[in-house]
Amino acid sequence: MLIVKKFGGSSVADQECIFRVAERCIEDYRNGNEVIVVLSAMGDTTDQLIEKAKNITARPSKREMDMLLTTGEQVSVSLMAMAINSLGVPAVSLNAFQIRMHSTSAYGSARMKRVEAERIRHELDSKKIVVITGFQGINKYEDYSTLGRGGSDTTAVAIAAAMHADTCEIYTDVDGVYTADPRVVSNARKLDTISYDEMLELASLGAKVLHNRSVEMAKKYGVQLVVRSSMNREEGTVVKEVGKLEKMLISGVASDKNTSRISVIGIDDKPGVAFKIFNTLAKNNINVDIILQSVGREGTKDISFTVAQDDRDATLEVLEKNKEILTIQEISYEDNVAKISIVGAGMMSNPGVAAQMFEALFNANINISMISTSEVRITVLIDENDVERAMRAVHDGFGLAD
Amino acid sequence: MLIVKKFGGSSVADQECIFRVAERCIEDYRNGNEVIVVLSAMGDTTDQLIEKAKNITARPSKREMDMLLTTGEQVSVSLMAMAINSLGVPAVSLNAFQIRMHSTSAYGSARMKRVEAERIRHELDSKKIVVITGFQGINKYEDYSTLGRGGSDTTAVAIAAAMHADTCEIYTDVDGVYTADPRVVSNARKLDTISYDEMLELASLGAKVLHNRSVEMAKKYGVQLVVRSSMNREEGTVVKEVGKLEKMLISGVASDKNTSRISVIGIDDKPGVAFKIFNTLAKNNINVDIILQSVGREGTKDISFTVAQDDRDATLEVLEKNKEILTIQEISYEDNVAKISIVGAGMMSNPGVAAQMFEALFNANINISMISTSEVRITVLIDENDVERAMRAVHDGFGLAD
Structure with missing residues (x-):
């Protein structure tokens, strides 16, 4: 088997952690597998580097920031290769230049485009464990x-796709994907499998288990993901394409407090005004x-919508600047709101799911102010x-703890 | 003018130092020059990284060690580019992969082979100050x-050669090259110019002003070097090809305490034995x-030679191991010795120089135990x-303080 294993910064925070990961990789290697490890920067290295940059200037160039930050992963991979070597197994560390990991140009928020397989294949053929820097790519400017x-x-998934890996294990500080956050819902249950679409909805809803783009890419290239804990040997949750029969009605419940509701009041009731508002925001x-649209006073309309709380000020600024052109009479916002979502690939063919969710909330005397749905998700x-x-x-209402 | 400026680790040790260097580069830039800056890792970063590796394993792989250490310079250059940018001048940092700085494969002790000019030229043409990682190259394995x-x-000189720079300024903690170490000889005088050959002898004799290989390369490619202080605006010392008339009899006096004398006693007085000894050492x-050879007891020979004190144990080990084959009866060593050298391109055509040196030492009642000479140097x-x-x-004897 060709296994890609990805460990985050806390899993390689110190010497002890590094050896724990090294041993885990060696275990797979000794069992006859080819092993690729993708690492983040150690512990709070990235924060320390950002601090260094901020000491130089409040607004560091993004291009230089990336030049600075990528050193963090290079330190991790070289130390990991040393650790694996010291345990008697050949290992080699590689950075984005050595592998030719191509990314888009957007410094600080690039997307992976393509990973060249040649160097990695060569090292695997030389019976080495290959340790690769995560988080970084090289763009068209080199x-x-x-x-x-x-x-x-995302790096791990891109490499797994390029190398046709059998599985891509993402190590986190949780055992896998749960039906709800176990810190909130004590009887939450770990899922054995979940579909890409469900995982995508959960990730975007603040479940914080997997990076969203990594799930999209895994779906696109059919890479089987496994979410596992770096602290124990539990099997974890497999994220893969799920057959029709396997589809669960509801896989999980997620919440997201990083939400603000913005209301624009008294806009002209003419075609295209709502479009203009959202187009202006998208451009920014x-x-x-x-989104919720309602009839306002004297032939006007009111529109409410939610944005991430981090985007609230930018949103208010953009709206204020374009107030006249967008025919807005009044703008207000509310931070004290949160989203609750249920996710399930099976809900597509089950029309009663929304009603069941509303009933559970009604029974708990909880007021719903807005509703949004996708094929595999209902959010309130x-x-x-x-x-x-x-x-x-909601978790109890759908019997998820069973 | 195209100016290459190289600053060592202590010159970029902290934020304040970084801005001091940034301003110095900007000054040249604003005066209409093209500016390339080559940097080492900040302060004791390299030592800290070595410490990290040693915490993982006592014998880290050299290949991984280089992967680790090269992050140090990448941090320096990105922060420097940020600093220059923040002062309103465009700057870009580049590492060995981006420039294609080709080096030999020997991890930890590679030689520069070739620097590709294209990327640097492109950035200079875009009116940027170009900030480049020193100390690193990429080898044939990428x-x-x-x-x-x-x-x-050496990086700075290699880049200066590749870019046909007008001058290559090496910033150190001294004002330039002196006729002797000013801490020892209070009336030592700073030299305005010195030839490559003299500088080479001084560097190899422990003057510690310039890296030896950098002077060799500068000589080979005719790169004009300037040794200057990063702390003041003194003109420094120019290292260049010196015309015949300019050649000073003696340019300077240097000492080197990092010396051990090894004596092998009672070896066979047959042709080839001395060769075998030094060949064995060279192989190691x-x-x-x-080297001093003398007649020993009963038709044998004694040979004494000096090595760097750091190599003393290795030398004794090699000799001990090959004692029989080298026909050595006895091995001894002495650490309490030092070398004093005078260097001067003019001594080639002046046969009395050695005698003048010996006289000065004789007058000071100092005993000479061994002598060695090159075309531009006499060492005792x-x-x-x-x-x-x-x-x-010796400094006074040659009137160097004039």
């Missing part, structure tokens, strides 16, 4: 461009989530203070 | 191989310096305790 936080997941790279906006109660109510 | 301590000087990478071995006195005696 410069480093980083994938943004959590991008090492603001991702709009749930509620008061932030109700989140934990809502999670448990 | 791996980093470092040039060894002090190798950033031991550099032998002054003396008691280590006499070094400072000998330096001053």
Whole structure:
């Protein structure tokens, strides 16, 4: 088997952690597998490097920032290769230049484009464990461009795709994907498998288990992902294409408090005005989530929508700047809201799912202010203070703890 | 003018130092010059990285060590580019992969082979200050191989040669090249110019101003070097091909305490034995310096020679191991010795120079135990305790303080 294993920064934070990971890789290697390891920067190295840059200038060039940050992973991989070597197994560390990991040019938020297989294949054929820097690519200018936080997941998937790996194991601080956050819902259950689409909805909804782009890429190239803990030997959760019969009605419940509701009030009731608003926001790279349109006073319309709380100020600024052109009379916002979502590949063919969710929330006396649905997801906006109660109510309502 | 400026680790040790260097580069840039800066790793970064490796394993793979160490320079150059950018001048940092700095494969002690000019030229044409990682190259395996301590000087010269730079300024903690170490000889005088050959002899004799290989390369490619202080605006010393008329009789006096004298006693007085001894040492990478052969007891020979004190144990080990084959009866060593050398391109055509040196030492009552000469250098071995006195005696004897 060809196995790609990805470990995050906390898994290689110190000498002890590095040897724990090294031994885990060697175990697979000694069992006759080819092993590729993808690593993030050690512990809080990235934060320390950012601090260094901020000491130089408040607004460091993004291009230079990536040149700086990529050293973090290079330190991790060289130390890991040394550790594996010292345990008697040949290993080699490689960075983005050595492998030719091509990425788009956007410094700090690049996307992986293509990984060349040649060098990695050569090293695997020489019976080495190959240790690769995550998070980084080289762009068309022959410069480093980083994938943004959590991008090492995507690196691992891109390499797994390029090398036709049998499995891509993503090591985290949790055992796998749960039906809900176990810290909130005590009887949450670990899932054995989940589909790419469900995982995508969970990731984008703040389940924080996998980097979103990595799941998209895994789906596109059919890479089997396994979410496992770096602290124990539990089997973890397999993310893969799930057959029709296997599809569960509901796989999990997720919440997201990083949400603000923005309301624009009194806009002209004419075709194209709503389009203009969302087009203006999109042009400013603001991702709009749930949208609710309602009839306002005197032939006007009101529109409410949610954005990530981090984008709230930028959103308000853009709207304020374009107030006249967008015919907005008033703008307001509310931070004290949160999203609760249920995700399940089986809900497509089961029309009663939304009603069942609303009933569970109604029974718990929780008010729903906005609703949004996709093929595999139903999301409602509620008061932030109700989140934990809502999670448990919905989790129990669908019998997920069974 | 195209100016290459090289700053060592202490010149970029912290934020304040980085800005001091940045301003110095910007000054040249604003005066209409093209500016390339070559940097070492910040302060004691390299030592810290070595420490990290040693925590993993006592004998880290050299290949992985270079992968680790090269991050040090990458941090320096990215921060420097940020600093220059923040002062309003465009700058770009580049590593060995981006420039294609080709080096030999010997990890930890590689030699520069060739620097490709294209990327650097492109960035200079875009009116940027170009900030380049010293100390590193990429070898034929597409791996980093470092040039060894002090190798950033060589990087700077290699880049100056490739780019046909008008001058290559090496910034150190001294004002330039002196007729003797000013800490020992208080009336030592700074030289305005010195020839490559003289500088080479001084560098190899422990003057510690320039990395030896960098001077060799500068000579080979006719790169004009300037040794200057990073702390002040003094003109420094120019190292270049010196015309016949300019040749000074003696340029300077240097000492080197890192010396051991090894004596092998009672070897067969047959042709080829001395060759065998030094051939065996050379095969073991031991550099032998002054050699003295004398007649021993009962038709045998004694040979004494000096090695760097760091090589003393290795030398004794090699000799002990080959004692029989080399027909050695006895091996002894002495650490309490030092070399004093005078260097001057003019001495070639002046036969009385050696005598003048011996006279100065004789007058100071200093005993000479071994002598070695090259075309531009005379070296004597003396008691280590006499070094400072000998330096001053020779310096005065040649009137170098004038």
